Amino acid sequence: MVRLxxxxxxxxxxxxxAGTSYxxxxxxxSGAIQYDRSIRDSGLTGGMYWYLGIxxxxxxxxxxxxTYIKYINKPDLNQFDLSFLYTNYxxxxxxxxxxxxxxxxxxxxxxxxxIYTVGYEHxxxxxxxxxxxxxxxxxxxxxxxxxxxxxxxxxPYMSYSFGNYYRYGSFTLGIKGYLIGLSEDTxxxxxxxxxxxxxxxxxxxxxxxxxxxxxxxxxAVKNHGFIVYNxxxxxxxxxxxxxxxxxxxxxxxxxxxxxxxxxxxESPKKSQASIxxxxxxxxx
Numbered sequence: 001m002v003r004l005x006x007x008x009x010x011x012x013x014x015x016x017x018a019g020t021s022y023x024x025x026x027x028x029x030s031g032a033i034q035y036d037r038s039i040r041d042s043g044l045t046g047g048m049y050w051y052l053g054i055x056x057x058x059x060x061x062x063x064x065x066x067t068y069i070k071y072i073n074k075p076d077l078n079q080f081d082l083s084f085l086y087t088n089y090x091x092x093x094x095x096x097x098x099x100x101x102x103x104x105x106x107x108x109x110x111x112x113x114x115i116y117t118v119g120y121e122h123x124x125x126x127x128x129x130x131x132x133x134x135x136x137x138x139x140x141x142x143x144x145x146x147x148x149x150x151x152x153x154x155x156p157y158m159s160y161s162f163g164n165y166y167r168y169g170s171f172t173l174g175i176k177g178y179l180i181g182l183s184e185d186t187x188x189x190x191x192x193x194x195x196x197x198x199x200x201x202x203x204x205x206x207x208x209x210x211x212x213x214x215x216x217x218x219x220a221v222k223n224h225g226f227i228v229y230n231x232x233x234x235x236x237x238x239x240x241x242x243x244x245x246x247x248x249x250x251x252x253x254x255x256x257x258x259x260x261x262x263x264x265x266e267s268p269k270k271s272q273a274s275i276x277x278x279x280x281x282x283x284x
Contacts (some may be wrong), residue, residue, distance in 0.1 A: 023053040024284040031256075031277030033069070038271035039264055043069040046275065047081075049226075061085040063226055066191040079105035083226045085117070095121040095131070099225035109149075110230040113139040117225035126170070130158040135221040137228070142186075150183040151219045159198075171205030179218055187265045188234035192216040205246040212239045236270070254279040 015107050025124040026048065033043030044174040046064030053062070062084050069179040073147040084098040099117035103110055114137070121131030142149035160175035180192040194215025201208050229235065238260030246252045 013243060018130065023051075024283075025051040025281060027279050027281045029277055029279040031275055036140050036272040036274075038266075038270045038273070039072055039074070039266050040271075041070045041072050042091055042155075043067065045130055045275070057088065057090045059087045059089075061087075062228075075106070077106045079103065079107070081207050081228065085224055085226070093123055093125075095119070095123070097121075097133070097224060101182045101221075101225045103228065103231070107231060108231065109142045110139045111141055113137060113228075113230055115221055115228055117221070119224055126160070126161050128160050132156040133221075133224060135225060137221060138217060139230070142283075144184045145188075146184070149186065149219075151221075152181045153221050154179045155221075165202060169201055170197075172200045172209075174198040174200075174211075176213075177214075178220060178236055180217060180220060186218070188218055189217075189265065192218050192220075194233070207244040208242065210239060210241040213237060233262045233264050234261070235260055250283045252281045254281070 013091040027050070028048055031044070032044040033045060035043075042254060045065065045067045047063060049063040050061065052060045062195055063081070063084075067077075067079045067081070071077070079113035081101065081103055083099065083101045084273075085097060086190060089094045097117065097119035099115075099119075100114035101117070103113040103115075105111050105113075116136045117133055119131060119133040121129055123129035123131075133153075133155040135151075137149075137151035137153070139149045139151075140147070155178055157174065159172050161170060161172045165172070175199070176196040178192070178194045182190045182192075184190065189274070192215070194213055194217050196211055196213035198211035199209055199247045205221040214237040215224075217229070218233065219229060219233065238258065240256065240258045242254060242256040243250055244254040256275075256279070258273075258277075260273050262273065264271055
């Protein structure tokens with residue numbers, strides 16, 4: 001399946017690139033994870049993301065990520081995540097997305113899991129955006145009554161931009177909903193609902209913002225399929241803050257902090273995870 005997805009993306013690339021202007025960005029990131037009241041002790045994350053803009057009608061994105069989790073009383077976990085996303089801008093003020101995410105992990109239940117993403121967005125530049133993502137996740141090795149676990153997710157969202165970028169900066173206010181359904185109860189139920197709000201600020205070389213969410217999530221998919229929570233746990237809320245600074249025309253640096261609360265099957269306590277990530281972005 002991975003070879004097929006790569007072939008499709010390379011085919012699209014070869015068809016649309018010839019004679020077309022393009023933009024290529026890369027982002028390298030590295031982070032540390034700290035757990036509280038958890039069966040886990042700490043962790044590390046890192047990887048590379050890339051974006052290829054082809055003319056005004058196509059873009060290809062990809063990411064290879066690695067996560068290491070150190071457990072207190074069980075074997076440690078190593079995981080690789082491979083993601084691809086194609087976006088088409090051919091229709092006026094419209095984005096159509098198709099994505100694929102593959103998981104390679106020491107977690108037996110979710111190893112070789114596949115996540116498929118289809119998305120639609122209508123937008124008016126610098127004013128508003130509204131759309132949704134549909135995600136289907138399948139974990140063929142998950143031990144259930146029927147072989148494998150299926151996860152269906154709908155993520156509607158909207159955002160509104162306001163302010164004056166050149167005088168005092170501009171703002172973007174956003175809201176998302178997460179509706180998640182599992183084919184079978186894995187310990188926390190089958191239906192999960194949550195909502196997220198965010199505010200971003202842009203001025204000069206600085207971009208900063210935060211997001212807060214509450215409700216319940218399990219096996220959630222975020223960021224158009226690039227982020228997947230594949231371990232058996234229930235998340236109940238969290239927040240993220242970040243600061244990005246543009247160093248020059250071709251380089252930027254970002255610091256991000258994320259805090260979440262979740263419940264593990266193996267522990268009666270409510271656990272917390274804190275993640276701090278540094279990213280370095282370049283444009284060619």
